[in-house]
Amino acid sequence: MSAQHAGRARIGSAAMPALPGLAGFAGPVALLAVLLVALGGSAPALAPTAQVEGVPSDARAMDLLERAAQAPASVAYHGVQFVSAWSEAGSSSLVVEIDHRPGHGTTVRSGSTVESPAADTFLPADGSEPSVLGSSGPLDLLAANFTVVLAGRASVSGRAADIVEAQRAGSGLAAARFWLDTETALVLRREVYDERGRTTRASAFVEIALGSTQPAAATHLPPAMPPAWSDEVDYSDRAAMSTGGWECPDELPGSLDLVDARRGGEGDNQILHLSYSDGLATVSLFEQRGVLDEENLDGYSPVERDGRRVFVRDGVPQRVVWSAGGTVFTVVADAPPATVDAVVAALPHDPVEDGGWHRLGRGLDRVSSWFNPFG
C-alpha cells in the first residue's frame, strides 16, 4: 500500500475473527487488532435477523443493488480490505490491498502470513460472464431466491452507506447484507450468513479512497487470473453428455441453479465444469472420468457421513472430492456448510459399507458387464 493512503477514514464497525500476521500493512494493523479485541470471533452474534417473512423485495433496495453491480464499471477505487471466512473447522482471515480501475481490472495484493506467502493477483475487467444465464438479468437469481429490502444506514470507513439485506424467503433470516456507498454504490462491506444466521463470510474496507493508483498502461502488473475455460457447453451438449453418463443437473439443493457449463482438458483428461448459484452462494461441480487417486490426495481429510465417504478440505473455498461409478467429482463451494453437505449428498456415491451382499452385487454387475456388448 502506498503512503498516500495514510490518514484516510477508518472503518466504523467490523466483524473480525483472529487475523494472521499482516506484513506490509502497518497502518491498518493497529485498528484491526483493536477490532479483533472488541469483536474477536463474535461475528455470528452480529448476524442480523430481520424475521420478515413473505415481504416482497423493496424496489429501492433492488435499484441500489443494480447500481452496485454496475458501479465497478465506472468508479475507480483503492484501499485496504479484510476478508474473513468461518466454517465448522474455525475461521480464516486475510488483509488485502485492492486497487480497481474501470475497464482495466482489479489488483489484489495479499500480505504474507505465517502459513502463506504474499500473493498478487490481477483480475482483468473483461472477465467471462456466466454462459447459461441467458437473457436473465444479473440480479434475477438473487431476487428469485431472496427478499431484498433496505435495512437502514450506517458508516463504513467514514463514508455514508445504505444497508441492503437479502432475506431468506422461508425464515426471513438475513442471508446477506451489503453496505453500499451512498455516493457511488460501491460495496463497502458485505456479510453472508448461513441458514441459522451465523456469519460465514465477511469483507469490508478498513480504508478506501476513490481513484486508482494503477498505471494507465498495462505494465508491471501482477499475473492475471486465467480466464474461464473457453469451451462452453450448451444445452444440446449437456443433453448428449448426460446420456453419456455425465451428471448434468439443472439445479442442486439449496435453490442453486445452473448458471454456467464449460469443458476443459482433452480426451481422457476432459473435465466438465458446472457452476451453480442462488444469487449469493456459488458452487462449482467438476467431473472427470476415472477413480480418485486417494493415496496421493494431499491436504484432504476423509469424512464418512450418512453412508458416503468423501474427502474434505476446509478453507476458502471449501473443496470436497470423491469418486463414484467411474467418475471423480470435485465440489468447490463458496456456500454455507449445510448447503455444501446437501449438494454433495444429492450427487452419486458408491456405498461405503462393503459387506458380503454389496460385494456380491458389485461382482454380479461386473461379471454381467463382461458379457454386455453395449457395456
Next chain:
Amino acid sequence: MRPEHLGERISALVDGELGHQARDRALAHVAHCASCRAALDAERRIKDALASGATPAPSEDFTRRLRMLAEPGEPVPPRDRRMPFAPIVPTLPTPGRSRRMGRRTAPVDRHDSRRPAEHRSARRSRFAAVGALSAVGLMLGTAFAAGGVPEQGRPVLPPAAELSVEHAATTGGLPLSDPAFDAVTASFGGLSFPPPRATDR
C-alpha cells in the same frame, strides 16, 4: 481214439510252420472237428486282416462284454477326501465303476431288459440338479471374487489449483461477486488463505 484239438498248433498251421506229416494230421482233424475249423478260420481272417491293414472285427463275445461294461450302474459314492475351498464343479459319476477299475460297485442284472425308464429319468434329474447347483455356486463364487477386486479405472488426482482458479474465474462474473475472495481463491488455488483457526461458534 479221437485226436485232441489243435490248440496252439492252429497258429503254426496258418503260418505254415508245421511239418508235412503234422500238417496232414492237423488238416485231417480240422475236417472232422468243427471247433478247430472255426478257430482256424478265425485265425486266418486275423492274419489276412493284419496283412491288409484292416481292423479286424471283434468277436461277438468280446463285443458283448464291452456292452456290459458300458451299461450304467449306481452312482459312485462320494469321495472321502475333498480339497479345502475347492470350487463346486459338476462331476459325472463313472457309470458302474468303483474306485477299483473293473469292479462294479452295484451289480445290476445286465441282461435285465425290464429296467424301469423312470429310474434312468430320475437319475438324469439328479445329475441335472447337481449340475445346475454347481453352476450357480460357481457363478456366485466368481461374482464374489470379482466384487472384491478394486474398481478398475484410470487413477485421477483433481488439479486443485486449476479447479479453484476456474471456479473463481467463472463465479467472478456473477453480480456483486467479491473481487478479494476471487483473488484469494485464484492465488495458488486458494492456498494462500490461512487455514481455519478453531473458534467457538
